[in-house]
Each structure stands twice: as structure tokens, then as C-alpha cells.
Amino acid sequence: MKLVRKDVLGIADFSVEEINLVLDIAGSFKEISQRPIKKVPTLRGSTVINLFYEPSTRTRTSFEIAAKRLSADAINISASTSSVVKGETLMDTAKTLESMNPDIIVMRHACAGAPHILAKLLKQSIINAGDGAHEHPTQALLDMLTIRDKMGYIRGLAVTIVGDIAHSRVARSNIYGLAKMGAKVTVCGPAMLLPYGIGRMGVRVETNMRKALERADVIMMLRMQFERQNKATFPSLREYASQYCLNADNIRLAKEDVLVMHPGPINRGIEIAPDIADGPHSAILEQVSNGVAVRMALLYLLAGGQ
């Protein structure tokens, strides 16, 4: 099966078959990163541009490594060091890059919908690496790969997502994806950080963390996104941590073999206690490894592989 689409903009328009295809192919790519020579010649001569308008370490590095392990040429552009600071518009930057004839453009932007504009404007494939509080499809795919690897399946699992749901593109992409794959999703956080109408996405909404953790198979902790919050959404960090930090006490409410995940970067002691982040349930570093495999799979599939 081939991935018949030009762009990867969000999980909302992915089918179950497409998700399974990406996860299967990613599974085969994991082994490449374990080899002494971590490179295959598959995308020789292809060019991948990472266009990042927002700070990023893991996603950008992950895409760059994925491209390079497939022998594609990867070029990184971050807004702060590009002609964006000279006043160039998104359209002009896009058109300029298009003229250099890359094959795939990976884009992160603070505005929801920015990659969609590029996708319409350019003939190149666009991969959304996070647009505002909208979607972060590759994160959801790597999270689903991690769950599938660790638990063996996704269907029927109780997944609890805790934290700043309102500002989280990771939460949205995961809700779309996990719902399609048949998981039962609960979102949990202070009322101010639970967007109005989130229940319509097919999730259970809970403000009490202890209730949300009960019998959970998977717990996804999210970071407080201060950079997107323009007003006080809760009294203090200490108060937030006292109610919503995953720790050795409240993790006992979940299933015994619960899987703990976090998209990173972690704020230790705020949303997750250090002993849990580094503990036996944590799959946080595996998420990072799986991220490279998932991104390799997407680059491969968008370039026409199967």
C-alpha cells in the first residue's frame, strides 16, 4: 500500500489504514538506527527543508536525523536567523524555497493553519511539525507507535491525557488518532485549560486527576505551555503541581503496568515527578527514538515508497 497524499497536515484527515501503514513501516525503520552504519541510500538526491518558525530541539533534530539516515539532504531554517526577521512574508519565504526545488518541506509555525496555506501554494509535500494549538501529527504517530509497541495493541485501551489541553496540539492530534484506533481517551486538567466543547471530540472530560487516572492503561502528561498562555489560567505553579503532578502516590490509581508518556520537554516536579519520569513505567525516551522511525517512514512514504 502506498500513502496516497501529497501532504501530512493533521491526523484529523488520516484513515485508520493510513495510520497503520505508517506505524508498520516505522516499525521496520527502527532497526536502521541500531546499525553501526545508520544510513540507507533510499532518498539519495532528495532535499528536505526544515522550516521552523518556533523553537524546537527534538522535533527538528528528529526530522533532520530521519532525513539524513535516508540519505536525503536536510536543510534547517529557523525564523530567528532567516530573512523573516528582515520582514519577509510567509508566502514569499515559501515561494523562494520552492524555487530551490526541495522535495519535502517540514514546517512548524505558531499560527494554526500555516502549513495548510503552504500545502495549497506549493507543489512540494508539506509535513506539519506543529501549527499553533492545532495539530502535531508526527507526535501523535510516534505516540501511537510507542503504545502499540509497548502494549501490543491500541484498541480498547484507556488513555488519560493530563495537563494544558487548551494549548496542546499534541493532545488534539492524539485525540484524533487514538479515537480512530479505538482507544478510550480521557482528558484532564484545570477547567481553565480544558477548551469549551472538547467533549465533542469524543473524549471523557475530567477535572479531578485522581478520577482521571483510575484504571488507566496509558497516561500522557503534557507540559504547561506558558509561551501560549496570555493570561493567568491557574493561581500558581505550585498549586497546579499539587493537583496535577503525576507522582508515586497517584500513579497507583492506574493499572499496574501503566505506560507513562510525555512529548517533552519535561518540567520536572510540575507535571511529572522526577522518579516517575525516570521510572520503570516511563516510555519517554522510547518516544524520542520512535520519533525518528516515524519521521523516516513518513519521508519514505511521501517520496513514493511502500
Place this chain on the structure above:
Amino acid sequence: MNTKKRVVMDADKIERSIMRISYEILEDHKGVTDLIFIGIRSGGILLAKRLSERISRIEGKAIPTGILDINLYRDDVMMAGGKRKLGETHIPCCLDNKKVILVDDVIFTGRTIRAAMDALMDFGRPKIIRLAVLIDRGHRELPIRPDYVGENLPSSLWEEVNVTLTEAKAHEEVVVIEN
């Protein structure tokens, strides 16, 4: 469309070929030291396993056996027409100084073997690579020649050669289908 099916090898004949190739490999390499079998996904996997088990039984020593998926090394990977889905590669150890027996069910144009050799080099520097196949159907497009052949089977380009091997050793055969 009119298709004609012709059985060219039955289970007994396949078994005897595997036995003969096993002894040839043993004789050429004077034992099993540093030997490793690598089956090309998917047709070569069972054949590699069968050869390695047979030789293990003769020598009383387990021989490492791996699986190689060559899709990422193909010269037509991004061209239309392929129908193979990418699968996992499993090479059990570093190939430095190993004697690699590369195994596939059928050799045809030789392009798969070219890709496989490139792939193997990414896992180390083997001392030698030898090629074992059950069927050589000719029509090579690259200067590649198998070292161990079960059966030479001159074929037409419009024919299809199908090898059926099963884990349970049931209904094993090689057939030529005329399209």
C-alpha cells in the same frame, strides 16, 4: 487470460537440492567457522533457515541466520510498479570477517542481489559473500552469478517462476506459470 502451470520441482527434489547445496557449502568452506546465512526477504528467509538447519545438523553446531530486506537499496524504489511492502531486517551479528551465504529462492535479473550486497556492506566487511539460490532462471541484467544453484531453469520473460516453501514443509513445489 490463458495461464498454464507446470511443476518443475516437487518436495523431494527441493529437499535433495537443499541437501546437495549444504554439502557443497561445507566442502568449500571446510566447516562452519565464521559462516552466516542471510535470507533475502521474503523468498530467501525459509530457504536460508532450511540450509542453516541442515548444516547445523551435519556439523552439530548452530549457525547464525539473518533476514535482509533490500527494499531501501533497490534501484527502482521510487518508481511505480513495485508491490513489496518494507519489512524488517535482522542481522544477528557484525559481518566483519564473516563468510556470508546470501540466500534467495530465485535469481532473475540480478538487481535484487546487487541491492543485497550493498545492504550487507552496511553491516560490516564480510570476508566473502557467496550466493545460494534454489532456481536460476537466467535473464541477468548485471554481471552477477550464483555460487550454489538448486536447478538451472531456462525461462521465457513472460513466464513467472513461483517457489512455495512452507514452515510445515507441506505442498512444497516450484512451478512455472505461463502468462
